[in-house]
Each structure stands twice: as C-alpha cells, then as structure tokens.
Amino acid sequence: MTNELFNRPIGVFDSGLGGLTAVKELRKLLPHEDIVYFGDTGRVPYGTKSRETILRYAQQDVDFLLTCKVKMILAACGTVSSNIPKDFARQLPVPFTGVVEHACDAAVKATKKRHIGIIATPSTIRSGAYEAHIHLIAPDIQVTAAPCSLFVPLVENGYIQQDNPVTRLVAQQYLAPLKQANPDTLILGCTHYPLLAPIISDIMGPEVTLIDSGQTAARYTAQYLQDHAMLCEPCRRGTNRFYVSDSTEGFADVAGIFLGSDIHGEVTRIHID
Ligand code: DGL
Numbered sequence: 611m612t613n614e615l616f617n618r619p620i621g622v623f624d625s626g627l628g629g630l631t632a633v634k635e636l637r638k639l640l641p642h643e644d645i646v647y648f649g650d651t652g653r654v655p656y657g658t659k660s661r662e663t664i665l666r667y668a669q670q671d672v673d674f675l676l677t678c679k680v681k682m683i684l685a686a687c688g689t690v691s692s693n694i695p696k697d698f699a700r701q702l703p704v705p706f707t708g709v710v711e712h713a714c715d716a717a718v719k720a721t722k723k724r725h726i727g728i729i730a731t732p733s734t735i736r737s738g739a740y741e742a743h744i745h746l747i748a749p750d751i752q753v754t755a756a757p758c759s760l761f762v763p764l765v766e767n768g769y770i771q772q773d774n775p776v777t778r779l780v781a782q783q784y785l786a787p788l789k790q791a792n793p794d795t796l797i798l799g800c801t802h803y804p805l806l807a808p809i810i811s812d813i814m815g816p817e818v819t820l821i822d823s824g825q826t827a828a829r830y831t832a833q834y835l836q837d838h839a840m841l842c843e844p845c846r847r848g849t850n851r852f853y854v855s856d857s858t859e860g861f862a863d864v865a866g867i868f869l870g871s872d873i874h875g876e877v878t879r880i881h882i883d
Contacts, residue, residue: 625649626650716821731761857879
C-alpha cells in the first residue's frame with residue numbers, strides 16, 4: 611500500500627449501534643485514524659433473522675464500506691461474525707475481521723476455573739461459533755451459552771440505566787441459567803451488550819470477568835494495522851463519519867452514550883438495498 615492508502619479510513623459496521631462499542635476503543639487506541647461507521651438501523655436486529663438473510667445484509671454492508679475506500683473492515687457484530695463463512699475475507703480487497711476469535715482468545719486467557727459463559731443473540735448462539743473457537747484453542751474448557759433476544763431492542767431503545775427495572779428483570783431471567791452454571795468469565799458475544807455491563811455484572815457478581823467483544827476486536831484491529839505498517843501518518847486528529855439506513859434523528863444522542871463522548875462527526879442516511 612502507498613501512503614495514500616494508509617491514510618484511508620477504517621471501516622466498521624454493525625446491525626445498529628452496538629458496533630460503536632468497538633469504535634469507542636478504536637478512537638482511544640488510534641486517535642489519528644479516520645473511521646467510517648455504518649449502522650444498519652433500518653434492519654436491526656439481525657440476531658433473530660435467518661443465516662441467509664444475515665449473510666445478504668453483511669455482504670451489502672461490506673460493499674458499502676468498500677465504496678468509502680476503507681483500508682480494513684471490522685464487522686463489529688457478533689451475529690455477522692459468527693455466521694459468516696470462514697473464507698469470506700478471502701474475496702475482499704482489504705483485510706477483514708469479526709469479533710468472535712478475539713473475544714474467545716481473551717476469555718481463554720482470563721478464565722481460571724476453565725469455565726466460560728457466553729451470552730449473545732439467538733442466531734449467534736445457534737451458530738456455535740464462540741464455543742467452537744474456544745474448543746479449538748482449549749478443548750478442556752467448559753462452555754455455558756445463553757441467548758438473550760431482548761437485549762438488543764432494549765439497548766437500541768435506550769433502556770440501559772443500571773436501575774432500569776424492565777432491563778433488570780429481563781436480565782435476571784436470561785442470566786439465571788448462567789448464574790447457576792457459575793463460570794468465572796462471561797463473553798458479551800454481542801457488541802450491544804457492553805452497554806448493559808453494569809446490570810450484567812450486578813447479577814453475575816464481581817468475581818465474574820466480563821469480556822467485551824467490541825473492545826477485544828478493536829484491539830486486534832489496532833494491532834493488525836500496526837503490525838502491517840498500515841497506520842496513517844500521526845500528524846492530525848482522526849475524523850469520524852457515520853452512516854445509517856434509517857432516520858438520522860436522535861442518532862447523535864444515542865451514539866454519544868455508546869461512545870461515551872460527543873460523536874464528533876457527520877451522520878448521513880443511506881439506502882443500503
Ligand atoms: N451488535 C449485534 C451483535 O453483535 C446485534 C445483532 C442484532 O442486531 O441482533 O450481534
């Protein structure tokens with residue numbers, strides 16, 4: 611790649627806002643990099659759809675980011691990452707990563723009891739992708755997985771306050787089997803879930819380490835760009851551009867909650883179909 615190519619943005623996408631948890635970490639690690647984010651807010655959630663539909667959406671999301679001339683793509687979506695074929699990246703002109711492997715690597719390092727819990731969307735849990743990767747690196751590890759279908763709509767609608775009674779009730783019900791199984795490490799296998807981390811942690815207890823799949827994937831992306839000498843010239847502050855497939859109204863406010871700061875960037879609506 612020439613210098614012009616290194617100065618291209620990093621592309622990140624998700625079904626909605628969850629992937630912004632990865633953007634938050636990327637901004638922290640790589641403040642000079644430009645980031646283009648696409649949130650498919652018009653078609654969220656992905657996690658309750660068929661694999662065929664998820665793959666079609668993912669291909670469209672990737673194709674859109676390629677039109678933005680990105681230098682690498684992060685699928686900051688557990689559902690896409692766990693359903694996409696292993697050789698998907700090979701057909702792309704830029705490096706591509708999902709979130710599954712990096713969260714599993716971090717969880718395997720963190721667990722002392724050799725017991726990892728996974729929570730994610732129904733489609734992700736059905737795919738068995740997290741479990742398969744954990745067993746690829748550590749076949750002896752016990753895995754307990756549970757789907758949490760309502761977490762994505764709760765987060766997308768801003769039901770994230772630690773004392774929110776609705777979210778707490780739902781979380782208590784979803785987490786009951788995990789609490790009983792008693793792993794010492796819990797993968798938040800959907801990038802929306804870190805927004806519920808305070809509630810999840812309250813229920814699971816302080817001795818359970820939570821692994822944020824958006825954060826671990828962002829760390830991998832930063833390391834990859836550095837290892838392959840693909841970082842931009844560090845002479846300026848990076849810019850952010852946000853694209854969504856539904857109304858832009860209110861996006862900045864909710865996205866600001868995910869990012870933990872102002873969005874610092876333009877928001878544009880596109881037609882993804
Ligand atoms: N953030 C997506 C994930 O990581 C949410 C999927 C959905 O839209 O259901 O799985």
